[in-house]
Amino acid sequence: MIDLVSKAKQGDVNAFHQLYNQFGRDIYNFVYRLTGSKEEAEDLTQETFVKAYMELKHLREDSRFKSWLFSIARNEVYQRARRHAFKTKSLEEEPVQIRSQEKNPEEAYLHGELSELVQSALDSLPLKLKTVLILAAVQNHSYQEIAEMVGRSMAAVKTDIHRARLRVRDYIKKHTGP
């Protein structure tokens, strides 16, 4: 990866394309989980990589490319969120209830409703908590990487991830019954 970053810094578009192939899907899924909209996610993924290419010369440590890229994606999402609220499918507005004969979460999953419920639970979180939970629990980044991505201390990140998990648990419990 470091070789590719170094080449891309010198303007090698093919090297940058390989970096895109390596991280594009992760960035897209990260942004999609934050926004809840595929169109927004595609648009923001595009903006993230364009900005990354243009600003690559300012990246001091090539080894931190991944964290840096995610921090750009996060900033793009936050900027867009400030301009207008995302049209996410939030359970607060339109509760998605598990059907009575499928009270059990496993059964609901079999019917394809669990992922919708999880996304709704994520959407119910404030953007700050949602960001760190997605990075940790969905995309399996280390706390150190997440701290770099969001520009906060590891202790703060750890606390937020735990708070977010508790909120998601309570949310799912509330919407699936005991």
Next chain:
Amino acid sequence: MNCELCQQELSSYLDGELSEAMVTQLQEHLAACPECQAEYTSLQRVQEMLATVEVLDLNPGVWARVERQITRRRAPFLERISSFGFQNRMRRYVDLIPRPVLIGALAALLLVFAVFTFYQHYETRTLMTWVEQYSTTPVDLEVNPFSLQDEESLDENPFDTLRGVSLDLNINYFSPSDPLGNETLEKNPFST
């Protein structure tokens, strides 16, 4: 390890962020505490649900858009600002001029324009101040300095010193009957 610390560390435990020593302590506590074990089980179930989140494939067309944008942004300024054909021809000529010379020439042009505009504005304001002071009718005043017999007598208030001096004044009156000021009075209204 007490229950409070155990429950605080459950997320870190699930994410594999605890040291080996902490993992041992936490597992010992969980084995002995049904309450913390229940908390752990509920969070573990949430983790399993989060892990089942579908991973979407990225539309292949996105790279084409990224590539198009970075190619465009790397292009020279003149190529970027327009896609008109004549711009390409212009660019060939402009590219022959060294960039510092081009920037310097543009700056000089801008400066000349600014000075000229300021001077015109200043001159007009000065003249209109005089006119407003000495006339009740708005006039367009033209003074031909070569017709002055005593040029040195032009002082702060030119009309005081111009009294009795023979000069040609063309005064254009802008009145309702003559809005364009076509009637030129060839006389000296200040002579006594």
